[in-house]
Amino acid sequence: VEQLQAYGPDYAFIALHGRGGEDGAMQGLLETMGIPYSGSGVMASALAMDKYRCKLLWQSIGLPTPEFALVMGSDNLGHAESLLPAFVKPSMEGSSVGVARVDRREDLEAACERAGEHKGPVLVEAFIDGPEFTVGILNDQALPVIRIEAEGEFYDYEAKYLSDNTRYSIPCGLTSIKEQELQAVALTAFETLGCSGWGRVDFMQDQQGRFWLLEVNTIPGMTDHSLMPMAAADAGLSFDELVIEILKAADVR
Structure with a gap:
């Protein structure tokens, strides 16, 4: 807090994950300090972190999520x-x-x-037996869908941040109609939680071809292994342009 006060930033780009950074706490601190910040607001950040309540909300409006x-x-x-x-x-x-x-x-x-x-x-x-897909959201638009194939049983912490063996496919292998369907569900899931700015929505596809919502990430990773920069690049945005687009939404808040 003292460092933020001393520095007096015009904007804060939040790149923190988990408790304290992604759950509304940092967002609330920045709001009380009057500092515009990237990503979703306090309530949406807190709700998206709570996987159980996300799923209850999605179920209530008929969005598919695993039992x-x-x-x-x-x-x-x-x-x-x-x-x-x-x-x-x-x-x-x-x-x-x-x-x-x-x-x-x-x-x-x-x-x-x-x-x-x-x-x-x-x-x-x-457990849903099938491939995993993810949809990046940037300023109310869905980015190209990415298919994820992890070397282990699932896309865990190591596969996300450490492994060089996780495979990412863009194009994702879906038909254009299926990809648009997935993007539409992702936008609905994101907006239903009150999320804004940028984020990522994760899905599984079962053996019958149906998609199932897993979770929303309000602060996606921004490393060289990360999905959001990958999807943005496929949409024609450099890393620097992606950061600028994310901060534009902070200005609106």
Whole structure:
């Protein structure tokens, strides 16, 4: 706070992930200091970080998201067992931190306990067998869809930030109609949470070709492995131009 006060920036480009940076806390601080900032506002940032409430909201308006259960301690394990195979994840974390795939009932409780170490409830989400896709959002426009193929079981923290073996495909391999359909659902999911400026929406596609919403990232990665700069480049934007476009929305706020 003292550094922000001393520096007195015209804008803040938020590139923080997880608690404190992506959950509305930093956004609230910057608002109280009168500093325009990139990305979604306080409420939308907090809501997008809460995977459970995101899914409840999407379900309420008919958007497809995998079946799920919220686990707190040993409560609701019975429902969670009925979803196996499933992913177990902290309900309020980012960057795939604490995520594990569970196939057997005897492994579920331990996986929930590990995910619970990140504080807060645990989300158990039914496994969707198929490819993963992501849609970048920039100032109310959907960017080209990217198909993700991780070397391991799923697109985890290592695959996102460390591995050189994760494969990204643009064009994504979908028909133009399917790609437009996915982009439209991504925009609806993003706007329903009140998100603005920029972000990324993640999906799985099942064996029947149906798409399932996983989550919205209000502060996507901006590394050399990251998806947002990749999608922007395919749309004709350099990295510097992408940053400028993101900051333009901060000016509107």
